[in-house]
Amino acid sequence: MKDHRPQWIQSGPSCRNVAGLASEYLDDCLPVLTNVRVGLHLASCADCRIYMKQMALVCEVAAGLPKQYPSPITRLRLRQHFACCHSPSS
Amino acid sequence: MNADTVTSIESMSHNPSISPKLQVVKPSGLTKAEDTILARLKHGDEGAFDELVNQHHSALIRMAMNYVADREVAEEVVQDTWMAVIESLNRFEGRSSLRTWICGILIHKAKDRGVREKRHTTFSAFESSDDDNDEAVDPSRFQQTGDWAGHWAFPPQPWDDQTPEKLLASKQAVDSMQRAIETLPATxxxxxxxxxxEGVEAKEVCELLKITETNLYVRLHRARERVRAAVETALG
Known part of the structure; x- marks a missing residue:
């Protein structure tokens, strides 16, 4: 017997749709109804939950990438220029 | 860059249809934290300047790398940007956020430097493409026909027990992310x-890059997906 999708899944967004909306869903900027539809799809689709979790992880790791700072000599140069232009006594 | 350019960057988010004379109540684009740091900067507080540099230097370097040939040139562009910020600070009126203003100066200087060195053309030749018609996720990963069309044919495999902390601790994963970010098209x-x-709010990114929110999310989603795919490959 052929495995057919339940009717309620057919009426909702496909995995392809959900994957395409992942960034907006994670940033919470989808229209309310679309947001609910994506949420319902995720509740029933383990593969899309994995995809969404991986995208969220990428965002979180990107935020934690190492910071970059100026070299000591550049910092000194900038401080001197700042002091020269904005010294309280000037 | 002259003072007029710095001023024009600050005013870029303003509605030109409103006469300056009518803007009695000046809208402030500053957050409370920025307002405080700006006051300290204008009083010559070097500690405040250090804080500002620590907060934004990273973003400026990464953004400058989008427009110029190498890290060394990017460092120069960022240093020039800080110099311009120092010199124009007293003219900054807080109509945009401090970050938007500083990034605006950086973009202007980096583009100028990139054009002058005529290296931006060279970059484009090596950049990976960003075709507007491309879907972020490879369409071949989904069922193409039948009752399950549009559903995963080759779903992503779980990254076992991965948390941001564990991923950040994995040199392989961080290196692959850094490489994936470096090779993204500039846009x-x-x-x-x-x-x-850098955690800039979506609205501020749109304002800074002069793009719509729709366009922002098209680009952002493609970028995130390419980085995710790189980590997926790296973790095997």
Whole structure:
């Protein structure tokens, strides 16, 4: 017997749709109804939950990438220029 | 860059249809924290300047790399940007956020430097493409026909027990992410750096890059997906 999708899944967004909306869903900027539809799809689709979790992880790791700072000599140069232009006594 | 350019960057978010004379109540684009640091800067507080540099230097370097040939040139562009910020600070009226203002100066200087060195053309030749018609996720990963069309044919495999902390501790994963970010086309890289790496609000990114929110999310999603795919490959 052929495995057919339940009717309620057919009426909702496909995995392809959900994957395409992942960034907006994670940033919470989808229209309310679309947001609910994506949420319902995720509740029933383990593969899309994995995809969404991986995208969220990428965002979180990107935020934690190492910071970059100026070299000591550049910092000194900038401080001197700042002091020269904005010294309280000037 | 002259003072007029610095001023014009600050005013870029203003509605030109409103006469300056009518703007009695000046809208402030500053957050409370920025307001405080700006006051300290204008009083010559060197500690405040250090804080400002620590907060934004990383984003400026990563953004400058979008427009110029190498890290060394990017460092120069960022240093020039800080010099311009120092010199124009007293003219900054807080109509945009401090970050938007500083990034605006950086973009102007980096583009100028890139054009002068005529290296931006060279970059484009090596950049990976960003075709507007491309879907972020490879369409071949989904069922193409039948009752399950549009559903995963080759779903993503779980990254076992991965947390941000574990991923950040994995040199392989971080290196693959860094490489993936470095090789993104400039239009994708700038949104990912601003939004995800530096945590700039979506609205502010749009204002800074002069793009719509729809366009922002098209680019951002492609960028995130390419980085995700790189980590997926690296973790095997």
């Amino acid at each position: 994708l890289k700038e949104v990912l750096i601003l939004r995800d790496v």
